[in-house]
Amino acid sequence: SSSVALGSFLLNGSSQYGSFARPVQDDFTLVVWFRTTQQYSHSGSTTAGNYWQGAGLIGGDGSSYQNDFGMSMSMGKVVFGVGKTGATTDYSVLSPNTYRDDKWHLAVGTRIKSTGAIELYMDGASVASRSTSSVDSLTYKATLEMGREDGSRYFNGRIAVIAAYNVVWTASDVEGYYELRKPRFA
Secondary structure, three states: OOEEEOOEEEEEOOOOOEEEEOOOOOOEEEEEEEEEOOOOOHHHOOOOOOHHHOEEEEEOOOOOOOOOEEEEEEOOEEEEEEOOOOOOOOEEEEOOOOOOOOOOEEEEEEEEOOOOEEEEEEOOEEEEEEOOOOOOOOOOOOEEEEOEEOOEEEOEEEEEEEEEEOOOOOHHHHHHHHHHHHHHHO
16 A cells, blocks of 8 residues: 555555556566656665666566566666566666656566567666576566566665556657656646
8 A cells, every 4th residue: 555645656665565467478668757766775785786776666576586677766876677487687777877766767677579689778768788598488476566676676666657557658658758757746
């Protein structure tokens, strides 16, 4: 449970989250508008890690190495990534800048199943990508969580929009979406 304020969910960083059925698994685009001052650190680390190590924006991580995915905040940076069953590593991309300035930001993650390409966009612009990762269907978890990752690692801040689309947005699509909707968050 969480409280709703000013058209957004206000999450306390310790117990509040939401859950919904996973709507995507192959080609997809994840969209999150968020606002935070949180400086989340996984196990006292001073560097941002994999997507499953941050405070969940869209939490879909499963235990160990599975066909899963998610987007989180780690050390003020946004991390988006996917996993692969039986692998010894996960595949993550990380924003070079931090976004814990108590201003609204748009995070968009895209994934192309045929190549495993993943890309992270912040505020309408591409900030990180990798051309390969898992090419499996990402079906490990049937439920995704807003504001929590893997049953813990809670997000502290506001989430106004969370969406998942079963198509891969282009850079032009992301920029257009951002430009059209940013006046709401100014």
